[in-house]
Amino acid sequence: MTDNLQNCALSRRGAKMRASEIRELLKLLDKPGMISFAGGIPDPALFDVQAYRDAYASILAEDANALQYSTTEGYAPLRRWIASYMNAKGVPCNESHILITHGSQQALDLIGKLFIDPESEIVTLAPTYLGALQSFSAYEPSYRAVRFANGKAETNITSARILYLVPDFANPTGETLSVEDRKAAIELAHRTGAVIVEDAAYTELRFEGESVPPIAALDAEMSGSFEDTRTLFCGTFSKTLAPGLRIGWICGPTALIQKLTLIKQASDLHTATINQQVTYRIAADQFEQAVAKAKEVYKVRRDAMLNALRKYAPKGMEWTEPAGGLFVWVKLPEQLDAAKLLEKAVERNFAFVPGGAFFPDGTGSNYLRLSYSLLPEETIDLGIKKLCELVAEEMA
């Protein structure tokens, strides 16, 4: 095939993307005895399997059309439920502003397809979610980094297509943007002509403190009308209910949702009909309880990880203290390379994700990402102890 493949003229989109290498790594790490902080997926013990079984059964008892083609925009009752969920967060939208997607990863892909031409400029924090970089990179943009501090955007960018942000408990850092910094992001977007992609994957998983209004809500306030906003809020049920059904959404102004709906139609016609109906029932019945249960479990694990870091970390090792989400972000002394460290870690049966992959420019080799989502407290304590011992040895 090799010869023949060379004869196939591939689009440059055929290029290998780095995020996939990380996912390959995660597969390798998934072996018995391994204490893996590398993942970042929900704990399946939190899935209410019985409720899903009942929902599939009762929907299929009623209606063969649950197995039929359906509309691209999505199942109307689910879109209405999401619109009222968004209203409760201060986003003045209705169901016509909601497009159901196959998870928020597809939301990012559809938005990339609509906005990115080769060399279009995308502005992100550095580090940022590598799956977003993988999704956008298919359309060959260039990346520019921005920092927000004290309500100011530190950048000299004058024009951009997309400003991508994970405002709450970001992957990988666990950090949350302040109201002032969100407003600065909105000003930057309006000034540069960019749309803001607000990736809200972890927003519901706040363990303590006051929740910060979504960028979409602040944009509506500042713009005067929801139709004048330029924020596309990307939501998902993957971190609150269950990821395996692949149900996410985009909430945005009518003119953009209509264009994204056409692009979704060309991409896969529509999101799986029955999974939308089931997700609607589960969300309507028990969204709050599911979220409360998840936060309770993850908070205990977050605490175990932070306590262990305080207990065992050598001087010179720093980390974030997230108020929610699934991740702690660790900074090692400059001279250490997390990718090299991982090789030694695996020999000692523990693992993490080296930080470099989260930087669009490939820097950040002395950072690493830890997730506490899947491990019991004692295991977290033991794994962090091993990590800190290894780092101390490497520093010596």
Add this chain to the structure above:
Amino acid sequence: MTDNLQNCALSRRGAKMRASEIRELLKLLDKPGMISFAGGIPDPALFDVQAYRDAYASILAEDANALQYSTTEGYAPLRRWIASYMNAKGVPCNESHILITHGSQQALDLIGKLFIDPESEIVTLAPTYLGALQSFSAYEPSYRAVRFANGKAETNITSARILYLVPDFANPTGETLSVEDRKAAIELAHRTGAVIVEDAAYTELRFEGESVPPIAALDAEMSGSFEDTRTLFCGTFSKTLAPGLRIGWICGPTALIQKLTLIKQASDLHTATINQQVTYRIAADQFEQAVAKAKEVYKVRRDAMLNALRKYAPKGMEWTEPAGGLFVWVKLPEQLDAAKLLEKAVERNFAFVPGGAFFPDGTGSNYLRLSYSLLPEETIDLGIKKLCELVAEEMA
């Protein structure tokens, strides 16, 4: 928003696509009393809802991981089942050559993303499936038409990225490519450097006659090894089991499937986990029976439509006589415009799809597509009578 939207620099992919206008039309036509030949979707009476209910229930009785993230390539038992299905059709592949997609529409999108750059040349029959045009057009190719006759490709094309074909009971014509013409297509692909996209959506729905080997099987014969083929076979369960779960696949040589898997990962991570597991159970238990039942129902309706056309059609009206699938393709006298005819048809409570949308170059205004998939025989007879009367009046 309008002003603001003008300030958002959209990629040219934001342009509206014609296939979506047809889908809007279909929604309008979906009203009581309307005899619609416009659709082309499976009859939901054919879905074995009980079997799906049992499959969801038993999978969720066993394993919470049916609701968890899963691998991009897809559920291994389903990929193995598909590989043996492909083997039975003469395609010498194994599970590593199968990528599960959200329906065959996503298969077309992923292939477009891998192969098409702006102005890349795509070769199709004219007319061809408008959903494929919609999917590929997102990547801004140019289109070239080809005709196959007596084992020869009628074209002067020397280079192309994709040769797109629906070889069995094509949408919209219902026609099937002969073995000789398939071989000519393979020669054309190898000569021009194109990959063949073999859209097999209707292949299983053969009512009579000998089935023709897939292009992928003939390519493997001619190329000597499956890894040397340049055919991507796109399959779907939408026309055999049920479309609402959105389960399709791509079967092709390793080097291309690996690249398509990376693109799928960037597009939506993976296909819904539980729907793959359910589809595997249904396919393993009853694929043959489901196909036999569907063919029995659709054959009767195809016969009713062809009989009615023979009975009522005025001189100068021509049509195809498909040996399977869901569509009959009608040619009206040159002076008639099917789009204008549709307006009068809707006033008389029947409908069809005007043919123009199926031609990449926008010709074909005197063609129309009829589907018999959803209507009982008497209704088909009545609707065809109305159509033929209207055509006769217009010709007078």
